[in-house]
Amino acid sequence: MRAIRAASAALLGVASFTLTTPTAVATDNQVTSPVFSVSPATVAPGGRVTLSASGCNTTATATSGVFDTVSIRLGSSTTAVVDSDARVGGQYSVQFNCPGQGTGSFNITISGGRSTPTIGSTATTATTAATTTATAPGAVRGGLGGSIAGLNAGQLAAGTALVVAAATATIFLVRRRAEGRRH
Incomplete structure (x- = not known):
């Protein structure tokens, strides 16, 4: 039983983390192969x-x-x-x-x-596939995966708060279930 509870808690935690993590999207359509x-x-x-x-x-x-x-x-x-x-x-x-x-x-x-x-x-x-190593004009930005143009403090704080809330809720539910079954 403990394995099922631990697995479901882990799955819930991973799902909440995945849903709150920003995805990397390449939006630059100017890079093409000739x-x-x-x-x-x-x-x-x-x-x-x-x-x-x-x-x-x-x-x-x-x-x-x-x-x-x-x-x-x-x-x-x-x-x-x-x-x-x-x-x-x-x-x-x-x-x-x-x-x-x-x-x-x-x-x-x-x-x-x-x-x-x-x-x-x-x-x-x-x-043909590009064989040069030079960066094409308008290429995907590196360093952050090309997913964001700049850092927005409000979005970072909101994302962090959601992850912390999901982790806290997961821990609370797992402990509550475990205490309820100890009787």
Whole structure:
């Protein structure tokens, strides 16, 4: 019987503590992972590829061994001309960098023949996880779990009072039950 009483008292104490403890909530919606794309994924030597970095809050860059480094301005896309001496059948990596938010990598394949624009060509797109350690603008605040913007003495006092009241009530009820059964 004592084990049941002790377990119920402990459960009541944990429940009261859990209900009075503030929860951590991340409310900053500005932190997103950028989405990089290359279109088309297969291009002839001398052809053009369209590069974009949506979701990047700054100017992104794209680098490859078959074209010069290009900058992709916020909210736009850009084109790059593939070198005319690119090896037919070769795959070349395109490296994207969105400072403070992440990086991405895609492969483009060099096809044979002359480059002609294709209508309805499919883009290779994927989301990437951030691999940089820099803090993104508007990131979740550290130290307090990002749950509060500042310390409010009134809320802290009210929360502490609720926890103390719950603990006191729990102890009172457990002792009262124990005294009532000793007769």
